[in-house]
Amino acid sequence: MPGPYVVPVHGDAELPTEVDVVVIGGGIIGSSTALELVESGLRVALCEKGGIGHEQSSRNWGWVRISRRDPREVPLMAEALRIWKDLDTRTGRDTGYRRAGIVFTCVDDESYAQHEAWNRNLDGYQLESRMISAREFHDKYPGNKMDLKGALYTAADGRAEPQRAAPAVAEAARDRGAHILTECAVRGIETSGGRVSGVVTERGAIRCSAVVLAGGAWSGLFAGNMGIDFPQLKVLNSVIRTKPLEGGPEEAIWHKDFAIRKRKDGGYTIASGHENVVNIVPSTFRYGRQFLPALRHEWRSLNLRLGMRFLDEARIPRRWSLSEPSPFEYNRVLDPVPHKGIQDRAFVAAKRAFPVLEKAEIEQRWGGYIDVTPDAVPVISAIDKVPGFFLASGFSGHGFGIGPAAGRLMANLVTGRTPIVDPTAFRFNRFSDGSRIELISGF
Template sequence: MPGPRVVPVQGDEHLPERVDVVVIGGGIVGASTALELAERGLTVALCEKGGIGHEQSSRNWGWVRISRRDPRELPLMAHALNIWGDLAARIGKDVGYTRAGILFTCADDQSYAEHERWKANLDDYPVRARMLSGSDLAAVLPGAERLRIKGALYTPDDGRAEPQQAAPAIAEAARAKGAMIFTECAVRGIERAAGRVSGVITERGAIACTSVVLAGGAWSSLFCSPLKVHLPQLKVLNSVIRTSPLQGGPESAIWAMDFAVRRRQDGGYTVASGHENIADIVPDSFRYARQFWAALQQEHKSLSFRLGQRFFQEAVLPKRWALDEASPFEYRRVLDPVPSIRQTNRALASLTNAFPVFANVRIAQRWGGMIDVTPDAVPVISAVDGVPGFFIATGFSGHGFGIGPAAGRLMANLVTGETPIVDPQAFRLSRFSDGSSPRPISGF
């Protein structure tokens, strides 16, 4: 797999006959959900069609941030910051988490004013945030004399963690609490009795259960298709560079229009464009066009649309399949797209122009990752009204790594009937079918 090397997790061998909950998907959200449920004493089987954390959970930038999020996500992200702070001690494994701060730069007066207005969203949270300019900015960003900006929104309580370590570490912690982990074990579908969930059929056999959590990332909409559950979801390709170790680079993560950068635990840096992504035109682009129209109008300058092989690859995917035959998830276990050389080279050149210390840095690796997005760029963390016992946690729209541990806790609340840690109303699946016309909040 050309993608990043992920800490390996050895799957368990023997499938159980019955558990309380089956979690589908071994990314950070699925692993966090399994850990939370296991800590509550439930029996859990986590089933992953490929390897733990092998898709977007290991391919993201590694940012753990409350800054510049959609306001609807802020209550949950505030919980996530607390969880990340204690996570290593809780699970007994290093996830590379550190609060090194994040700066969102402002190119001009208009951008500065926009960031300053957004900062007011944090007034109700115990999170430090301030606008920087002039000498204050220079003190936080040494060596950036050539970065021509008006200022920046600085959140010193934000930070970073290591995507290639986090989901595997959380999954292993879930196993230590009693969960069972099954890799290369695709779930083909759900079985029902008297209208509610009664089990799942995997490629290795059946597991009876009373609840199923789908945390399938970019695959979730396809999984829902045979169940006639409407989940509008598209994918965008983000491309990333990993550099060799470098001395003298910035400690805080930085976002600018032309680049985004954060220091890695190995001394290198993760580098990407600050705004460029590729959107492949696929059959679902037309199927969900009306619901995504507002998002496309807002984000079209950040998207490069292309029509290519992916259209035909997805056009032949079945929308229904027999549970006693191989499913689409068994024929392609990992989404491992080719990264954009052009976009990543341009990002690194812009970074080097701002920070000359990167002039001689070596590119150690490039990879691509498929970000699953919803029409309003807010995740679904919800029960499915038409299928009792079925829950969905997906559509994190590029914001899932940092918020993942709290999303797992909220999902565990919903499965067990506990009082949720935040009001889940904004994350309900039914917003896509109840006439709400969800859309992104401008500027996020």
């Protein structure tokens, strides 16, 4: 099942012998981190085992939203909205970003009250976000067939093109002197005196004093080979892309049964608003206890599935030496088969709500693995066990929009500069220091 077409980024032919920082992972988080670091004056190498942005960074919905985020992410996302606004100019490339607004529908009084209460998280941010009535919703979208109490409308939110964004940011980093290395898996990290001293890639070694792991769904496996336990699981999200269509909504719209986002090409990205698949794999049992609160909270939305994926992951080595090929060299791109039933239900629901979509034709289907943490909040943190090693992963489906600001925060931590926001909520040791791991709803 081929994934979406991603703007190609050709990797450098030569491997540098030494840089200040190696960033592992060429998605939106890794690329943004590399850009921030090189703009800080550091020598940077970005190493990607496959192609830039070929996994979840190009397979997400393309929403750039602050609305209905976990409150712990709101300050960082407010920074991200500021960065996105000027990102095309900064990179000299088209990311497809547009401040087009996002609407979260409310089907009853309870849902309306929840969204209204959530919106107080934006007090003081001077961002345009408000509740709208059912009448205003119907005036805004004439011809829709939705039975609603109202909606949360955040005009400050926007959209961008996932297949363009990470490549644009990575190329901008290269413009400023970063090394961009594709099909160049990092096998592991070397240390000297207990500190990071370099990495070993499949193409050779690179000396460095700091490493940022932004490997998405692969981060837990990489960290585990270093003896670092990162609780991380994967959730399969399934997406439809339609051919261009006139007359549909401009804003992205969420409903429990569907989520739609207009694309720059005039088509729509459509997915279920709540349904995902969780494959039962060995890590499910390894981290089941830590994820139990999340499973209890989200069980209605999760399709648990036991199949060949269990055996596939059971065969992946959890330990390897740096002198032998790593698991990352045997699987360049995670390209899971989407759940057609979930996609079809979402498409039918979207057409029922917006009859104009009856004319929509499906151009492509794809799946993508979202990497999640027990509290659905990312780790953007130094790893105390290995000085010079940093982790930026576990974005739990929220990484695309927040990516540019996450990269800036990560660069702040690496350089020792004042963080753009308080990083406490994103610290890695919250999973081991006795802190209460709490899943907070997006309301």
